[in-house]
Structures are given as structure tokens and as C-alpha cells.
Amino acid sequence: MATVRSLSRELTPLPASRFGYAEARHLLWRAGFGGTPEQIQTLAGWGLDRSVDYLIEVEKVTTEPVREDEFQSDIIRPATEEERMAYRRARASQDENVLARLRAEQQRRERMDRQQIAEMQRWWLRRMIETPKPLEEKMTLFWHGHFATSFRKIEDSWMMFRQNQLFRTHALGNVGDLLFQIIRDPAMIKYLDNDRSNAEHPNENLARELMELFSLGEGNYSEQDIKEGARALTGYTFEDDEFRFVDRNHDKGSKRILGASGRLDGDDFVRAILAQRNCAQFICRKLYRYFVADVPLVEDASQPDANAFIRELASLMLRARYDLRPVIRAMFRSEHFYGATVRNQQIKSPAQLMVGAVRSLLTPTRDLAVLNDALDLMGQDLFFPPSVKGWDGGRSWINTSTLFVRQNIMSYLLTGRMPQGYDPSAREVRYDGEPLLASLISADPDARTNHDRIVEFLLRFTIGHAPSHAKAELDAFVAGHGERVSGDVLTALVLLITAMPEYQLT
Amino acid sequence: MPAPDPCAFTRRRFISNGLTLASAAIAAPAFLQRTALALPGLRPDLSSLPGVPQDKILVVVQLSGGNDGLNTVVPFGDPAYYRARPQIGIAQRDALVLSQEQGIGLHPAMTGVKGLYDDGLCCVVQGVGYPNPNRSHFTSMDIWHTADTSATGDGWLGRYFDSECCGHGKGESGSEEPQGQPGIAIGRTAPLAMQGRAIKPIAFESPALFRWTGQDVHESLHEPYDALVSAGVSDSVDPGSNAAFLMRTALDAQISSDLIRRAVDRGASRSYPGTPLGQQLAMVAAMINAGLNTRVYYVSHGGFDTHAGQGGPQGQHANLLRTLGDAMKAFYDDLKRQENAERVLSMSFSEFGRRVGQNNSGGTDHGTAAPMFMFGPMVRSGILGNHPSLKDLDDGDLKFHIDFRTVYAAVLKDWMGAEPKDILDQPWRPAPIIRTQG
Numbered sequence: 001m002a003t004v005r006s007l008s009r010e011l012t013p014l015p016a017s018r019f020g021y022a023e024a025r026h027l028l029w030r031a032g033f034g035g036t037p038e039q040i041q042t043l044a045g046w047g048l049d050r051s052v053d054y055l056i057e058v059e060k061v062t063t064e065p066v067r068e069d070e071f072q073s074d075i076i077r078p079a080t081e082e083e084r085m086a087y088r089r090a091r092a093s094q095d096e097n098v099l100a101r102l103r104a105e106q107q108r109r110e111r112m113d114r115q116q117i118a119e120m121q122r123w124w125l126r127r128m129i130e131t132p133k134p135l136e137e138k139m140t141l142f143w144h145g146h147f148a149t150s151f152r153k154i155e156d157s158w159m160m161f162r163q164n165q166l167f168r169t170h171a172l173g174n175v176g177d178l179l180f181q182i183i184r185d186p187a188m189i190k191y192l193d194n195d196r197s198n199a200e201h202p203n204e205n206l207a208r209e210l211m212e213l214f215s216l217g218e219g220n221y222s223e224q225d226i227k228e229g230a231r232a233l234t235g236y237t238f239e240d241d242e243f244r245f246v247d248r249n250h251d252k253g254s255k256r257i258l259g260a261s262g263r264l265d266g267d268d269f270v271r272a273i274l275a276q277r278n279c280a281q282f283i284c285r286k287l288y289r290y291f292v293a294d295v296p297l298v299e300d301a302s303q304p305d306a307n308a309f310i311r312e313l314a315s316l317m318l319r320a321r322y323d324l325r326p327v328i329r330a331m332f333r334s335e336h337f338y339g340a341t342v343r344n345q346q347i348k349s350p351a352q353l354m355v356g357a358v359r360s361l362l363t364p365t366r367d368l369a370v371l372n373d374a375l376d377l378m379g380q381d382l383f384f385p386p387s388v389k390g391w392d393g394g395r396s397w398i399n400t401s402t403l404f405v406r407q408n409i410m411s412y413l414l415t416g417r418m419p420q421g422y423d424p425s426a427r428e429v430r431y432d433g434e435p436l437l438a439s440l441i442s443a444d445p446d447a448r449t450n451h452d453r454i455v456e457f458l459l460r461f462t463i464g465h466a467p468s469h470a471k472a473e474l475d476a477f478v479a480g481h482g483e484r485v486s487g488d489v490l491t492a493l494v495l496l497i498t499a500m501p502e503y504q505l506t
Numbered sequence: 507m508p509a510p511d512p513c514a515f516t517r518r519r520f521i522s523n524g525l526t527l528a529s530a531a532i533a534a535p536a537f538l539q540r541t542a543l544a545l546p547g548l549r550p551d552l553s554s555l556p557g558v559p560q561d562k563i564l565v566v567v568q569l570s571g572g573n574d575g576l577n578t579v580v581p582f583g584d585p586a587y588y589r590a591r592p593q594i595g596i597a598q599r600d601a602l603v604l605s606q607e608q609g610i611g612l613h614p615a616m617t618g619v620k621g622l623y624d625d626g627l628c629c630v631v632q633g634v635g636y637p638n639p640n641r642s643h644f645t646s647m648d649i650w651h652t653a654d655t656s657a658t659g660d661g662w663l664g665r666y667f668d669s670e671c672c673g674h675g676k677g678e679s680g681s682e683e684p685q686g687q688p689g690i691a692i693g694r695t696a697p698l699a700m701q702g703r704a705i706k707p708i709a710f711e712s713p714a715l716f717r718w719t720g721q722d723v724h725e726s727l728h729e730p731y732d733a734l735v736s737a738g739v740s741d742s743v744d745p746g747s748n749a750a751f752l753m754r755t756a757l758d759a760q761i762s763s764d765l766i767r768r769a770v771d772r773g774a775s776r777s778y779p780g781t782p783l784g785q786q787l788a789m790v791a792a793m794i795n796a797g798l799n800t801r802v803y804y805v806s807h808g809g810f811d812t813h814a815g816q817g818g819p820q821g822q823h824a825n826l827l828r829t830l831g832d833a834m835k836a837f838y839d840d841l842k843r844q845e846n847a848e849r850v851l852s853m854s855f856s857e858f859g860r861r862v863g864q865n866n867s868g869g870t871d872h873g874t875a876a877p878m879f880m881f882g883p884m885v886r887s888g889i890l891g892n893h894p895s896l897k898d899l900d901d902g903d904l905k906f907h908i909d910f911r912t913v914y915a916a917v918l919k920d921w922m923g924a925e926p927k928d929i930l931d932q933p934w935r936p937a938p939i940i941r942t943q944g
Binding site for chain 2: 097099100103104109152154173236294343345346376377386387394395396398399400403404407408410411412415417418419420448467469470473474476477482492495496497499500501504505
């Protein structure tokens, strides 16, 4: 592990002795979607290195692989020769009946496909909730936001599924591999119009975003690089759902991109990008924003510690030839990651909030369609990022409307309460918070009858600390209900805590 | 100047004593002061004083699905219209005549709009569109929302909000800068049109949903909720931190929620049709009446994608248009009673019109140019522009001759008092829609 031995000062690991309950809790929330008190205790017992390795080495956890036939591949497909003939005949003879029938068939397929993308959203949400490999899903979501592609333009759910699988396969793999794959990804090619690009009329969209948003960041390439890069990418297209390189549309002339020259193709373009230190720097900055703290996308002088940390991560990424694991391992082991300015400071994304609540508080999942709807209302509609820039994250998640949705989806999970009336699940499926207290009661049996200890424990577990005013309010609440933390009082305590502004942070 | 304890101002006191708040704010710490200014405040003293310049309000009415413009504003004088629409065409005797000499009239179901037109409260903008029309619902809607034919970028009203509130990061929810809720959309989610960089609009289907539902679980949760969630920023928290930002937003949310719900509860007028659009506009009118400082309201009316069986003087499309007309009429009648009508401009649009010829299913397919309606006492009432020709077509579709961005420019410049070229990229010349004052 040469890379680990040569860690610089910025990446100094947290001393093993300082990895306790609070640190394990932090790691579970950031590297995944939070954990139960038991899971936190387990990680704290394992110590820093074993915990980080467990989270990163996802292949050691056996799960059922995603089935390729999970969804239908050909709801949206090119017309067959027969269909094309029929259409041409109908057009020529102006046979409105046939044309109407063909239109109706097309609309039926589009409706089915919209249903399938909705199923896919629920499928992914369930996966995040149930996976034993949370970091894999969390990185899949990272790449979805990084290589943002929206069904709104693609209108082919199967392409979105394939892209999602691409991100999952390479979730903790190699950045270079992902870039080589993304210029061959039908959804991306369609999203950024590369299927309309050819040697005579190169379309610059993919070349521009490949550098600006996917690898180098604004200002680290020239307009000439975009022009020549677009030429290198000509001929990269797809047929039906598969990548095709169409030789006759490819510009075979010589080009000069980011200092490389010759008869460059798309792969040469990606290689030229990977040779730039800025590529590692940019990816590491995005990773830092996702896992550590919300810093500006373009480096400025405001956060010198974060900047130094990101620079060292980038050096490590270059030494590791763009393998992600050493980088992510160093990040999760670093003292910096566990610092007071990092912990409990990040605004949870909608997915993190909701999936994290189910996983850590052990709430029922209730109706996935309701949860999926809430994701949309909170601004994170899966497979529908708002633009190629992805989700801005941080404070942009929060406004007065989304904050109510955030509070209300917690009341839904805990009690089945909907904005109007209760979910049908509310009667049969009742939240049981008792398992949360198991570790407390076994270590401290007296806590059962001392509600202030239960309140303190719950606050530390849910929001990471126990502010005195919150303790006092919640204690008074329990006292008003007969001093005993019964099942309903426990649910009410959790309900109140999840409405606190502090619960939006991790 | 004694500084009151910030925690002493609970939400309840804010609400019960709104006017004291405004003066108390002078001595209050930053977060209270900000909130006091930021409140979409109840301002009964300012809502209808004659002669006092008042904030103008825009109400956008989105007709989703692609409204059939040709059966909305009917060219009954043109035989080509009846040739193209043998079954669904509106006969001259049925049309509500707007101009005998131009040979155009409204669909017979639009008596509400006709009433507004006759009272001088309606401007019909003819043949509105944009170059190289897109016939996808999504894309064309995005083009209208972004005011950009590439269908990308922030919303046009969002850019207006941003430009009014001094730039990125300032005025965002929970920030130190004074702001209100500049835009309120009635609906599940806020439309792209209102999404700015810094300013994000709020959206709710009804004010009853713009609140914490946990309080319905048990009444004893109210007190602790107020103390834990709506207490503002606690002393121990760094004011620049995300925690403080969230605490400010939570307080904002609670105050806005209380005000908006009280406004609607108190002001709900019974004179509106029971249609969803009628009820949305009733809520908007109640919020206007309560004096919220919101500048833009957004409502929508869907179902215009009439590929089959759209009907003629009666039927599917007729019902949609009746709903629109009756709701707008009730809205302006109500605003007049409130003495707020002069402050309110309404604008309806749809992502596209429909093809000239009817299809074989008694409906119409996606087309291009269509009329827009502008409502309010301050519009230049009448017909703006000629009806698009039914002979000079573009592959069976109408050619536009008023770019929708000139309408936006008029709304921005002549109504909201903003500089359109900062918001719309290009210096579009405002269409003559708003009466010039004085």
C-alpha cells in the first residue's frame, strides 16, 4: 500500500483511539445513509480501519446482482421495416385511419415507458433503503448527479437503466474507465446530441460538457479544445440501445486537444483529459463536496484547509491512476473528515434524508410511491436531474416549501400521516422505536425509568449532539405524558426531533 | 436601546401582534429584523389606498397540453377554417363576436372572457409563437418557461426575481437579506419559469398542505414544535452556519404558513366556480387581499391535449374554455370588490397551439402559434395583431407573427418595471399590451 504510506500531512489519519460512537455515526451517515444504534456500536467496536474497509470493499458483501431482465428493454424501439412501410404507405395515401392507429400505438408505448421509469425510480429507492452496500448506492447516486442525464429528454427508460447500471458497476472503480464508457453511453450521447454530430457538422455539446462538467471544470480548457474535441467525438453514436461507432461520420483528420495531437479519436480525447492534473483536482473537489463539506465548485481563497486537503486527494488520485478506492479510503480515514467543522454541518440531500430515516430509525417503508413523490417535491427526482449540471446540493435543497415536505415525510414514515388523512398502512403498520433503545437499556437498565437519559440518547443518536434547550423541551414533553416513555411517547419524541432544523444536517 | 431576548419572541407573539412586531423589529436582533421585513406581511394599511403607488402583481395562468387556438379565437370569416375543420369548426352564429370586420370571435363557452373583453379588461394577443417551433410538450413548455429556444437555463420569472434581489446567494430562503415570498405557485411543484438561481419559489396545492402535518397526530405536539422548530436561531449557533440557515428558514416557513393559511381561511370568497382553476384563483385573490408582498402567482389549468373527440360548441374543449373564462371573470369581479384589480395583470399561455386541420379522431394534433390572453384594467383592451393566415401555412401549421418574448418584455418592463434585456438575454421590444399611464 505505497499510496497509504506516503500520505501527506493533510491526509493524516484520525488516531485509532479517537474513533468512537460519534465518529462511527458520522462515517455511517456520510459513507452511507446512516445506521442504527447497533450498527454504530459495531463500527465503533471494529475501529476506524476495519470500518472504512468494510464500507469500501463492497465485493466482499454478497448480494443478489441486479438482474438484466429487471425491466423491459424494448418498450421504446426503432420501427421495424414493416412498420416503416405501413407508415409510408399511409402517409402517401393519406389514410387517416391507419395514421391514427400508428399514432395511438406510439402513444401507448410512450405511456408504458413513463410507467416503467416510475417503477425504476421506486426500484432504485428500495435498493438504497435495503442494500447492505450503502456506499455502492451512494456512489451510484454521486455519478448520476455528476454525469447528469434526464429521462425528460431521453424518453427511453431502458437507456436510463443501462446508464444507472454503468454507474453502479464503476461506482468505486476507476474514473478513467467511467469517462471512456460515458462517451459510449447511449443515454449520454442522446442527452448531449452526439448522435447528431458528424464530420461535416460536429456538435460541440458533448465535448464541452465532457471537459466543463465531467472532468476539468470551467477555465481549464480552451474553445479550440472544444472544437477539436467535438471532431474527435464525431461518429460516436448509438443504434437502438447499443453504442455504435460510425466510421463514415468520424472526422479522421489531425487534431490538437489539450496539448495532445494526431488523428485523435474519442479515446485519445479522454486520455488527453486524464493527463491533466486538473481532472483529478476537479473530481476530488466534487467528491469532497458530496462527502465532506459544501465548498465552491471553483477554488477560491475562502477555505484554505479544504483546498489543501483536496489538492492532496488529487495527488493521491493521480498516483493511483484514477482508482477511486485509495482516494475514498484516505478521505474517510482522515482526521480532517472527523473535524468539528465537518461533523453535523452538511445539509442532507432528499435521498439521504429519507433513506437515512428508514435505515437508521427503522421506520416502516410504507408506500414507495409516496416516498418517490416526496423526493420530487424535495427537488431530487431520480432520473430527472434538473440539467446537465446535476443537483446544486447544499443550501439550494432548502426553502420554506421543501422544509415542510422534509418534516412531513418524516411524519409519514413514523405515523402514516398524510397531508390529508392517514395512509392505509397506518393502521396495520405501526412504528416501533423500541429497538433504538435496546443498546441504551442493556448498558444502563436504569435509563428505562429515567426519561432524561432516553432523551439525551435519542438526541445524540439522531442529530449527533444534545442541545440543552432541546433536552429541556423534550423532557418537559415526556413529563407531561406521565414520565414514562411508552411506545407512543417514543414515536412522538422521534417525530418532534425529526422536525427540528438540526435533523436536516448530518 | 434595550435589546430584547430573541427567545422571548415566540411565533405566537409574532402572529398575534403583527403590527407591534414591525416597530419592535427596530431594536430586535438581526434575525427578527430580517423576518419582520421579510414577512409576506399583512398590510391592510397599504392594500387599497387611492392614489398610493402599489406593488404590481402578475398572475400567470398556464394552459397545459397545447390549447387549440383556432377554436379559441375563431376566424369565422375565413372559409378555409371550415374546410379544415368540417366537424369541429365553430359556426359563425355560435361565436361570440370580437370583431365583425376582422371576422373573428370567441368560442361560445367563453362568455366569461367576453364579459371581461366588453368591460375593457382583456387584450387578445394573436398568433404568438417562436421560430422553429417544437412540438414536444416538454420541450416547448420548457422553451416558454426559460424564454429560450434551446429550452435550457433558469426560468424567466426566476431570473426576474434574481435580478430584483441583488444577485446570487442573497435573498435566498433563510438569508439575512430582506425578502418575502416573491413567487407562489399553486400546484405540486413550482414551475421551471419561477426557478431562479438564488430565489426559489414556494408551491403548495392548498395552504392546508403548507404546514407541518405532525401536529395532526396529537395536539400536545404544538407547544414543543414551536419551541424546537420555530424559535429562530439559538444563541449557541454560528449565524453563518448551515444550522442557523435552517433555523431561519424554519421560522420563515412557520410564519409564511400561518399568514398564508389565515389569509385564505379568512378571505375565501364563495363567488368562484368550483373548478380547480376557480379554486386556485380564489386562493390567489385571498392572498392578494391579505396584502402578502408576493409579486407573482402561478396557477395552471390542464387537459388541453385534445387529440380525440375535442368537440365543437360543446364538449371537451368547450368545457376547458368555459372553466377558464368563468374563473377569470370571477377573479376580476372579486379583485374589483377588493379594490385591487388595478394592481393585477393576468396572462394566459399554452406551450403550443394545434394543427389547422382536424384529425380523423375528431381532435387536433400538436401545432404552433396560438393566441395569448392578457387580463386586467391596465391592459390595452382589444385585439393585438392579425389572425394568423390559414392559407400561408408552414407544412399545415400556422405561422407566428408575435414572438412570446415580446409579451414577456412588456410584462417585465411596462408592468413590473424591470429591465427586460437583463432578464431575457436579447433586448426584445415590449409588445404594446399595457396602457401607458397618465
